Amino acid sequence: MIKRIKQKGFTLIELIIVIVILGILAAFILPRFGTLSTQARVATVDAMAGSLKAASSITHGQYLVGTSGANSAIKLEDGTTVTMVNAYPTADGPGIIASLQGTSGSTTLDSYNVITGTSAISFSPKGVTAGNSAHCMATYTAATTSSGAVVTLDDTNCS
16 A cells, blocks of 8 residues: 655645735735825824924913013023013024924924024925925914914825
């Protein structure tokens, strides 16, 4: 009687079927990863808007506690001087940017394009398509006599 030896391993057809199934799965999954960069930019803009609101509120609170005069500069606990207008940080480097960074040497603004204006400053994440740079930004507008500082968020077209 001939004894049959049972073979161990996969046949060629089984391996080809597994490769085809993996290829089909990859075709559906890979495009989903392409949208992650847009979602990351939206999250970055949302985070900057939150940071602007927090920095403005903290600086405004410190101003109310210890300063008199609508346009006085204040010193933060770490020694950073912040210029103020109408009890809120100004929309420039010694104002809201100083509030954001302090003297810790923070480089959090390195990942943003900073667009300055006369009474507003905008932060757009680097890598946003040139045509969309008018969108996908957080904007800080300095306080006027009739209102406090305003932070607006535009997270459209963050591609």
